[in-house]
Amino acid sequence: MKFFDNDDTSILEALRTSGAQSLEKLAVTLKLNKSTLHYRLKELLAAELITKETLSKKNVVYRLAPPDLRRTYTEKLQQYLNTVLFGETKKLSTAKKPLLVFSDRYLPTSHFFEQITQKYEVVSYPESAPFLEPETFLYRCQEAEVIVTFASLQITREMLLQLPKLRHLVTASISQSLIDKTACQDLGISVHSLPRDDSYKKPARREFVFAALFALFRPLYLASQDLKLGNFDYSAFPAQEINGKTVGLVGGESEVSWVAPILRALGAEVLIAPAKSSHGTPTEFGLSHFSSLETLFTKADIIIFPEEYEQAININAFLSSTMKTEYFLFMTHQVTYDVLKLRKLILQRHVKGIVIDYFPDLFNVFSTFPKSVYRHLYNLPQVLITPEIGFFTQEAMVRNYTQLTEILLSLISKEKK
């Protein structure tokens, strides 16, 4: 039995939204190479989830299979899953209460949802791997009325169709971008996420800017490690100050407004390039004017992207050997660039240090690591790549659990009405 993976769900979603498509068109839409796509289509044909139609000798198109054929697959899948040991304990729902499932390893500490357990039977999988396959998600959630998910998993219409009891889908994060909201609306499923404006992550991310800056400029860990080996030589660890440097910040939400005064207190000159027009006035940030992104690359020694932006920011055009910037902090996957171009600038010593707090192939990390494009960077000196630890503090998760509990309680109170 072949399982779906994220590529398969993307193919099905593309066929659902666009109708019949040829292999070539699908390859362009989905940015998959043709031979990989050919293989995936063959598997989906064998699973009777799609059909193939030959319109002419050179015109072959693929379509989503009719619902009754897809249902057969779902039944086979469920039968298969029921016979497989996942190595986890699944608490089966035996009570009359409706089921609330925490679908991945995310689980608030118990005192956060005592009220919730009065209304719902709660099932959780705290021992899960960090990343979830669609089939595992479906297996765990098939009986759920409420699902709480934290994993970076695309939830498509096809998957939602296999969850007939689902009424509320809650992401324990600020984003709903991976959920097919149109499908949820069609199926009468309400979608909820944590507040973006009062994001539980912000205080942690703001502080992380300084953790990252100091990690680049002050080799604390290396010095400590070396001392343990018997090397008592301070001169082996040259460092730099933030004092006197020009730091460019991109954005204007709480991360930037919080970080800017502290950087000034450290003796840095601060320039800000807003990510959107509604970021207030320069005087609110202690500035006479905002700068453009281009200006940051010509004037700043360090550029920090500390926020989660609404739209992607591509900096390729600004990366060059003539830019002034030598250090970058990327705390979001929304900043895009040519990795090999950045590598070249590092090899030429134009760029002297980078912190990247995400791994770009996060959704497919087990299938792509270590072949990720970031292998061109992560062994370079003064390049620190971390798996999104910027937000992850004890306090941030307490805020997360508190916000989540408020959402779940509001669902319960609405139900009572």
Next chain:
Amino acid sequence: MPTISIVAPEPLYLPARYVQEVAALDSAQINVTLHQDFPTDMNHRYARGKDAEIILSDPFGSYPAELLEKWPRLKALFTTSVGTDHIDLAYCRQKNITVVNFPGYNARAVAELAFADLISLLRKVPSAHQHVKSGGWKFGLFQGSELHGKVLGVIGAGSVGREMINIGQGLNMEIICHTKHPSEERAAALKLETFYSLREVLKAADFVMLATPLNESTKYLINEQRLTMMKKGAYLINVARWQVVDPEALARALYEEHLAGAALDFVGPEPFNVRHASIEVQEMVNSANVIVTPHLGGITLESDNRLGERLVSELKKQLALLQ
């Protein structure tokens, strides 16, 4: 009887008990001076050794003709090393200055390090240890591979090469060896069928270990062209001298994943500071599939004791000749 002067212009690299044995030679006829710090420059080294009949040198000291000719009393120059590339041997031969080095004293230590490095690489030991120190326990991340039955290519059949062959045979590896001085007798003594050309060894070996001395013919022996001859996915172990391998070419071969890994007891001129190396070499040193050690191949308790014992014995022989 005139006094014989023995001088160590820099700290003597020997275990303390052998330093004491050398110092204990001091007598009415023998004057022993063992300096405890490094001379500032060549002039300082000259000043310290100018009246000596016997100099005891550190392998990192430099003894060119311009210095040696200022020491007209010098009869013997000891170096606590295998190699003599820091000494102008031609001048010494011309002036009948006996040069005493200690080939082979650390061969076993060097060969063992080569295998320590190789097994650590294949079993991903440094990464696994780091993983546990970080709180992890995922053995699945560290699938290794075995040595048994694999092909070990040894370049050089001197004392270190012989030890490598011996250890490799003990590990049930298939051994192929290249030497500049092949003969049937030598092959038989090493329990090898025959010797192979360098090209044949590079093409066939899963692991290539370098055990050559550094001389004109071995300088950059392993260059870009020869690295591309190596099997894709092979490993290179260099415990010879850094100049035997082109470090930039090696960095490229690793980045391009032609080689699966490398272990180096040398990378560049010593003392090597990775921060002063090219970015590509720094990247190589940072990689999880590369182990670099600071020229410590021969540094074991046992080899240091062997060195001390042999030096004291040879020193006494030299003194007997001079007295």
